[in-house]
Amino acid sequence: MTTQINPLSVRLAVKSPEIRESLTRIVNGMNGFTVQGEQNAVRVDVLVLEIGSNPEAEFATISALLQEKVVGRLFLTSPKTTPDILLPALRAGAKEFFSQPINPEEVRNAFQKVRQETMLASENGNGQAKEGKIISILGAKGGVGTTTFAVNLATSIQALDPKRLVALIDLNRLVGEVPLFLDLETEANWEEIGKNFSRIDATYLQSAMVKHSSGVYVMPAPSTIDRETHLAPGFLFQLVKAMRRFFDYIVIDSGMVFDDNLFRIFRDSETVYLISILSLPCIINVRKLQESLRVSAGVSGAKLKIVANRFEKKGQISLGEANKIIGTEITTTIPNDYSLAMNAINNGKVFAEISGHSEIAKMYHTLAEDETGLAAHKSGGGFFKWFK
Ligand SMILES: Nc1ncnc2c1ncn2[C@@H]1O[C@H](COP(=O)(O)OP(=O)(O)O)[C@@H](O)[C@H]1O
Ligand SMILES: [Mg+2]
Structure with missing residues (x-):
């Protein structure tokens, strides 16, 4: 496509x-x-x-x-x-x-x-795009920065790889905030798409989603409970699976409802990011979730990436201590920057738009390079090196 x-x-x-x-x-x-x-x-x-x-x-x-x-x-x-x-x-x-x-x-x-x-x-x-990559983002607790991570990763991937199609799905029924984070006004949501599931194709999907200025196609969560609508069990999983045919990258803000849909989505994901902050309750949740992900969704090893968000080098709990409690390595740290985060959220902008040179924006750029495998721009590698 x-x-x-x-x-x-x-x-x-x-x-x-x-x-x-x-x-x-x-x-x-x-x-x-x-x-x-x-x-x-x-x-x-x-x-x-x-x-x-x-x-x-x-x-x-x-x-x-x-x-x-x-x-x-x-x-x-x-x-x-x-x-x-x-x-x-x-x-x-x-x-x-x-x-x-x-x-x-x-x-x-x-x-x-x-x-x-x-x-x-x-x-x-x-x-080429027959099997898009699913990247799931899951919070160890509410308020740790899951939505922030999802919107910034999706837009960074799109910025790095403008030719590819990137989708961002908000699974937080009733409390979805992705449109707010990206300053998007829309009535679209996946429940509406669920009513027309039989006609799903690239054109319908793109028209039913809302396109952010970055190029990312956003699929918001329904913000009301519609008692009349009964989505088939497994609908969300089927939807994500179908979207793989049309999108190159599908970034998912997973939400907090750990049902069978979500575990099946995690199972099919290329990467699952588990977002945490270095507080004791959160780290303990990481340990528990890690085990559930392994047992219920077969997610472990390199596929699971544990992120310490709002990281402070001089925080009360060190990275080493956190790693010990969790039993595996935290793979990514994202620095704490309260004023940048507030600026972003209050203006409906992503970090790169507000300050492309900030440590946080650079971190998301690096994560996007990992996901796309497109670090070659920097090293002068890729295609061009053959014709230097
Ligand atoms: N790296 C960061 N530094 C400082 N504040 C952050 C950072 N990342 C996220 N935040 C802030 O944390 C709060 C919760 O983020 P949010 O993405 O809504 O979390 P969740 O989706 O897990 O509930 C927001 O106010 C957000 O701006
Ligand atoms: Mg959120």
Whole structure:
């Protein structure tokens, strides 16, 4: 689905200026593609690579690119069309070979084929985004910062990976606060969606959700009890499961009702963040919840991440002591910053909007890097390093 909404990115790693120009003209003249400039990118959908000057090194680059999955489809072009160039090129995984001078018809056909294949794949639910990642956020107690964590993580993921679709679901029936945190006015909620569950698809979901300025699609919780509506048991779990087909990341503010739905959602989650503060009652709850998550939802090990929110280095309970009581490691600490948190909540903004350089905003950025695997921007790695 990502691909229906976003044009496919194209990179031209072509040395000869005339060939480069002519390819740019052809691709820019087609719908559904954007030719990238020199900016770094973690991944491109189509790479056109010119080979011939140093075939051996070029073939090594080609296999590495395809192996690291930073290129969706690879097209090659070369002034030479001798078998010693052509055969290894196609064997290395190139989908098309454009001879030079460029034949526009040939190029257009190849790109059209990519677009058709991508559309077909997304219609069949076989696109790149077929199994979105579920990231569940659970509080060890009320008021520890669960909603804060969910909205800031979701928006940070979207900021880091603008091409992907990010959903944020509020499961706190009656007491949902996600719209408030993001300054959104909406009547939408998952109970309404539940009434129309049979027609759920990408278009319906997006129209029934509310889009935040960050790009995140929000699904609020119902704020009233509607006695007339009877959602099927397991509905929430089914909804989240269905949303995986349409969204790349699904961040869930889990709420406090530990029912079968929630445990099934946790079981299917790639990551479960258990949010805590370093107070004794809270730490004891972490220990209990950790056990329930393991037994009832099979969540343990690296999948469970314990977060100490509002962390003070000189707090009464140290990280070491907390780890001892819990019996495992707290993986993440988020500093306490009362005035920033108040500013955020009172203005319906996320931390990065108020102060992108704050320690808290940086922490959420790092967490988003972990979830997306997109730390490559910083290290100059990713796709671009091959063409430095
Ligand atoms: N890192 C932080 N530093 C200071 N205050 C925070 C931090 N994170 C959250 N808060 C504040 O804690 C309070 C409770 O947060 P909230 O996200 O509503 O918790 P929950 O969803 O667990 O009830 C809010 O006032 C929020 O601004
Ligand atoms: Mg909350």
